[in-house]
Amino acid sequence: MKMGIHENTNLKYYGLGKLMNLVRRKSEEIKTLKLRRLNDAEKLAGKSAVIDQLKQWVMAVGSGKVERVDRLVRINLARGNSLRGLLNLYERAAQKLYRPRNYTEEDYLRGLLLWRLGGARLAGIGHRALGLPSDSSLRRRKVLPPLIVSPAMPTLEEVQTNVVNMFSPISSVLDQSEEVVHQVLMFDELKVEERPRYDEKSNKILGMCREHGAQHTSLEFASEKEVELLLECIKKNEVHLAVDATVGALGVLSSDTRVYGARGILVSGDCKQESGSEHMELIKTGFEASQKTNLRTISIASDGESRRGSALVHFTFRKKLGPASPIYDQLSCLPMMNLEVGDDDVTADKDYKHVFKRLRNLLLRDKGLWVLGRHIKPAVLRAHMHSNAVTMQRASHLLNPNDRQDVKLAYDLLHETWSLPEAPTVGSFPGFRANRFSLRILGSLFRHIVMPYICIDLSLTEQLTHLGAAAYILMAIWSDEKAGTKLMPTQLYVDIMIMIKNVYFCIAKAKVDNPRGKFWIISLGTDRLETLFGILRTMVGNDANLDILQLGQRLTGTTEVATILAQYPHWDRAPRRLVLPTLSKDGFTVHKGVDHIGPSSWRGDVLVANVVLQTCWRLGRREAESEFPVIEPILDAISQPGRDIFSPLGKDLVKAPRTEDDIDDTYDDIPAAIASPVSPAVSPELEDTLIEEEPVEISKHQPFFELNGVQVSKPKYLSQAFSLYKKAGSTDRLKRVARGGRYLSNESEESESQITRARDVMTTDSSSSSNYLQMDMPIASLLKCGDQMFVCIGEVNDIIVNGSSVDEVSLDFLRENPSALVVSYQMHFLIPATATDDPDLKHDWKGSVKRRGQTYKVSGHLIRPINPGVSTPINNNQDPYYLVEIPTIKKSTDFPYREVNGKACFLCESLDAERQLSKLNQCSICTPTVLFGSKVSAHRVLEHNSAHRLNDVHLNRNDKLCGLCLRPAPACIFYLKKGKGTKSNNQIDMKKSSCANLLNFNYSIAEESTMTSPSSNVPILCPLCPQVYSTPAHWRMNLRQHIQTRHQGQSLVPYEHLWKITAAEKDQLETIWNDRHKEKRSRKPRKGDSSDLVISETHSSRLVLRNLNDNQEESDVEISGDEADDGVAGAAQQSQRRRRRCIVNDSDDDGCNDGEECENANDSDEIDDDDRRENEGSDKACSDDEFEKLDDWAMEHAGKSY
Known part of the structure; x- marks a missing residue:
């Protein structure tokens, strides 16, 4: 009762007042619930409106009318507006009434990439189409000024200024490091257009070579007199237009992408005539200027260019690393390590x-x-x-x-x-x-x-x-x-x-x-500088080159691009x-x-x-x-004292002079000495307008000068003054760099067709390898030692058909088309086999496993596989060919092959011929034969073959015939090279050229017709092909046919002087043609390298030919196998019997034991007497039948000696 009536008590126990209170409270609760329902309905209506707005937003974003919607969202959030406000922003942006300006750092970097790579126009497209910052905003973000381009040899002040300008934006990042930061100095060349440019900032004429530019005339542009004097110097070849630009850059060795990119510090024109010591001064200037960064330069990197390599040797191989150096203890304990360094222990790098x-x-x-x-x-x-x-x-x-x-x-x-x-x-x-x-x-x-x-x-x-x-x-x-x-x-x-x-x-x-x-270690080298060059080529297009002024202006932009791409590599x-x-x-x-x-x-x-x-x-x-x-x-x-990695054999390979044949043909450097200038597709002024990279800076120098009372633009006057030095070149950048003409035929198609023709002679089913000449197969051939021919055993390392290499060729093709086939083989060294080597006494000779001889390239005539499954002699109906095609080798301890007693083996000779080849060096076409003599003169061969070209009615004048062997193209190929000395003439490159009758001759004498050397038919470069030494040369008499077939549509008139010969030369060659069969006074043959050789008669083709002739005269019936062995024992069987009966003794010249009589001694004396009598009465050359027998004999012995 004290607590009152419980709330759940039956109402009949409630009083009146209590009931009134209860009714009042229930009414309030009902009212509250009704109001809450009303509020919930109102909230749901609001949420429904928001959902409708979100749907509108999704539809609006999906329409794609506005780029970069994320910027609208950020702006709306910053303003605190609702979704309705965001929709209003979007509608205004879609109607181009509003343009958001809230750019992120990535937006600026993307815009900078487009601006730097494509210029102001592409940046404007990115601004309007992609919502990136405008070009004016991007220009305000630019922090790197243009590089100072050196008009002559770069000075220390110029390069130091560039260093400070390039590193000032990243100085705060570098200063954060407590340790010493390292950097690499890099150098490389970039091809530039050969044209002068006026630089308003320095009032200098750029585009001249640093080697000679400022030495002969002033490059400061004040009036027309400077341009006239400069033109005079260029005409006199005292000053040259720069063909390349040497670019120096610094690369910080760090993983921080903000500083990783290379930064250019030096740009200088080059004419490729600078010596290594002169180039060292350029490197020294760049090295000293790099100290302005307060970073340590630890290496100087370059590519394989020989001139800079020589300069780096002078600069970085100055002294031995001393014990006082802090790195001495780590490196002095490395066996064979070279310890030569430069100043501050700097080293070179490749x-x-x-x-x-x-x-x-x-x-x-x-x-x-x-x-x-x-x-x-x-x-x-x-x-x-x-x-x-x-x-x-x-x-x-x-x-x-x-x-x-x-x-x-x-x-x-x-x-x-x-x-x-x-x-x-x-x-x-x-x-x-x-x-x-x-x-x-x-x-x-x-x-x-x-x-x-x-x-x-x-x-x-x-x-x-x-x-x-x-x-x-x-x-x-x-x-x-x-x-x-x-x-x-x-x-x-x-x-x-x-x-x-x-x-x-x-x-x-x-x-x-x-x-x-x-x-x-991947940060070393010049890869980052090559990245800058790649970006430069992207800026100007792959079919154009920069001039040296544009290079300096845009190199700073490439640094920014390289830094951005290093920070965001997935963009590139x-x-x-x-x-x-x-x-x-x-x-x-x-x-x-x-x-x-x-x-x-x-x-x-x-x-x-x-x-x-x-x-x-x-x-x-x-x-x-x-x-x-x-x-x-x-x-x-x-591993001996005094030797290191640069002198493994005791000779210092770094500083020692190179031999004449030690040419680095692995470095693909395009020579500029035989190049001609090319012109750009548009004028320099228009080109700069089309691709404007840098904002115009106010210069203290006036870009005008007064001429005849009229103000003349310096850039325009300079461009017009040099207009005569411009020639149309190829529109392909790579061909322009190579000095190629504008109209060139596709050489790849011809090479592909040659490969296809070469593949036709190959088999598709090589299961039966015995019927094919294959790579690494042993073969027999002939070598000329002095004036005598010997059998040589070799191993195939190249098979060339129609100018292309193949892996195998059928023996049928070898027999039917030997002149279309060139085989390269490596000679084997053979030594007599002993009973220890061959207990069964089946083989006379053994080959050296470790030692191999030189490689020779010969025609298919001179190649025979050893023991092939199908072996037939060379067809007797073949055309004759030069015996001077046989390679020549000097006498040595390894060749000719010798018996243990020192006698030379496997001499190839006819039955009644003298042992010399003086009368076998002959023309391959003339009938009767025209002999050239034992010592062939290349000039005599040239004039004789030139006489054939002009007077022989049997030759096809449209064939491009070789001047040395008269074989049609493409059997032979010739390359030229620069001779020694700055004023030297061209020479035949004997290493790269290929001809069955390849003879060396004085090019400067042979290219001009004289009384002693009337023929002027020499290989020359085609004026329409790339003017580089890697391009094959063409014989002067073939040049007309070459231009007609390879450069169709070209007029022949401008080039007729290249192949036209004088009337005097025609008369002299006609006289040579008419007198070719007249007897000439023979000279006493000179002794060759093999004159002192003692020939083994048991290993000579003479014995085989004599026995075959004797057997044929005695009987026409087929002799039995046993009788053949008795009548034609052959060199191998006689040598085996001798080995069985004789014990080799060094003190006995005959190779027999003192207590045992040699049965072969009398036979050998008889053979020598017979040979002496036969040689006194005859000096005939080998007949066709004898040559066939000789060939079979050579193959037989070659097979047994392998």
Whole structure:
């Protein structure tokens, strides 16, 4: 009762007052619920309106009327407006009544990319179509001023100003580092248009070469007099227009993308006539100016250009690393390491991508390379790749010599080389197995050089171990049998070793200056500078070149672009030709998601604190020797005091002068000395207007001068004054760089057709290999030693049909078309076999496994496979051919092949001919035969063949015949090269040229008709083909037909003077033609190299021919096998009987024991007497029948001696 009535009590117990209170409370609750319902209905109506607005927003965004809607959302949030306000903003933006200005940092960077790469017009398109900042906003964001372009030799003040301007924006980032920051100084050349430009900032004329520009005239532009004097100097060849621009740049060694890109600091014109010592002054200026950054320059990087290589040697090989140097203790303990450095211990460096390309070019050389005594040519590599399941189409693509700048293609070929497995021991030639072993050790060298730069899982220790192994393998194969330049050009060897040495030195400096830091070897080299060049080409288009003023103005823009792309690499896709694949540690799995190899993508441990240089160097040697034990004794032999990686054989390869034939043909540098200027498609003024990169700055110099009372624009006057020096060139950039003409035929189509014709002679079913001449097959041929011919045993390393290499050719084709076939083989060294070598006494000779001779290229006439399944002699009805096609070799201890008593074996001679070839050097066409004499003069051959071309009615005048052998194209090919000295004339490149009758002659004498040398028919460069020495030359008498077939539509009138000959020359050649059969006074034959040789009569073709003739005269019936063995014993059987009966004794000239009478002595005396009597009475050459017998005899003995 005290608490009152409970709320749930029956109402009959309630009082009146209590009931009134209860009714009042229930009424209020009902009212509250009704009001709440009303409020909920109102809220739902509001939410429904918002949902409708969201639907409208979704539909509006889906319509795509406004770009970059995210900026509208950010602006609306900043204003605190509702969704209705956002819709209003969108509607106004869609109607172009409102343009949002809220740009993010990425918006500005995207706009800068478009502006820098495509100019103001593309930036405007991005502003209007993509909503990016306008070009005016982007110009306000620009912080790097244009580079100062040096009109002459760059001065220290100019380069220092560029350094300060380029590094001032990133100085705050660099100052954050507490350790010493390293940088690399890079140099490279870029092709520029040969035209002068006026620079308003300096009031100088740009575009002249630094070598001679300021030495002979002033480059300051004040009046027309300066232009006139400059033109005079150019006409006198005292000053030259710059053909290239040398660009210097600095690259910071850091993983911070804000500072990773290369920054140009130097631009200077070049005419390619600067010496190495003069170029060193340019490098010295750049090195001293780089100290303004307060960063340490630890290396100077370059590509394989020889002039800069010489300058870097002078600058970075000045002194030995002394004990006082902080890096001495780390490097002095490395065996064979070279310790020469420059100032501040700076070292030279070579770009690794250029090294990769040059290694591929090394494999493409026609002359091949020698590895462990094996001659590896492109055809050998193609055959081995084909045996490793590489299709012929892919092999031809990888070995395409026309593309020498593709980095990806270089990697593919090097990868295929190191992927070759061991050769099968069954079913392959011994030469094939030996070549495979040489290719595998060569491939191992390639793998150790390439993997440290592309395998992102390798640690820094593993990278250094790979490079150490590469250094030891390269030293071993360079030193083996003093291979040297037969392996590769000295410059390539030195550049590889410079690259490896620089990596070790740079890491040693990093361990001293920043012991807790990281080091990425992929940051070395000139790759970042090449990236700038790629961006420049994107700016101006692939079919145009910059002039030197535009280069300086736009190089700053490329730095900004490179920095942005380094910060956002997923925005860019680098050119395919410049991208290397990214491999995992096994070397085979390619990471598809990683397109750019950089510090940010490297996954291996690159802390320098975890690296011990001595351990890595020694592990490299141990890995090399465990993989190929054959190099261990070679390395032990060269590991002597005073030798290092640059002097494995004792000779300093860096500073020693190069020999005449030691030419680095792996570096694809286009010569500029024989080039002609080309003109741009539009004027420089219009070109600058079309692609405006930089805002116009106010200059203190006036761009006008007064001429005859009229104000004349300096740029326009300069352009008009040099208009006479402009010639139309190719519209293709690469061809313009190569100085190619505008109208060139497609050479690739012709080369493809040649390959197709070559493939036609190959078999599609090579199951029966005995009917084919194949790669690595043993063959027999002939070599000329002095005035005598000897049988030579060799091994095929290239088969060329119609100018293209094939892997095999049928013997039927060899017999039917020998003149269309050229075979290259490597000579084998043979020594007499002993009873220990051959207990069964079945073979007379054995071949040396380790030693091989030189490589010779001969016509198919002189090649016979040893013991083929189908063997028939050369057809007697063949046309005669030059016997001077037979290669000549000097007498040595290895050739001619000799018996143990020193007598020369396998002499090829007729039954009654003198032992000399003086009367066999003859014309291949003349009937009766015209002899050239024992010592063939190339000038006599040229004039005789020229007389054929003009007077022989049997020759087709439309055939492009070779001037030395009269074979039609493309059987022979000739290349020219520059002679020694600055004023030297062209010469025949004997290394690259190919002809069955290749004879060396004085080019300067032969190209002019004189009384003593009337013929002027020499190989010359076609004026319509690229004017470079890598272009084949054409004989003067063939040039007309070449232009008519290859340059159809071209007028012949401007070029008639090139092939037209004078009347006096015609008269002299006609006299030679009429007197060709007159007897000439014979001279006493000179003694050749083989004059002192003692010939083994038991191994001479004379004995075989005599026995065959005697047997044919005695009986016409077929003799039995036993009688044949008695009548025609042959050299092999007689030699075997002699070995059974005689014991070799060095003190006995006859090779017999003192107590035993040699049965062959009397026989040998009788043979000598017979030969003497026959030689006194006759000097005839071999007849056709005798040559056939001689050929069969040579094949028989070749088969038994293999």
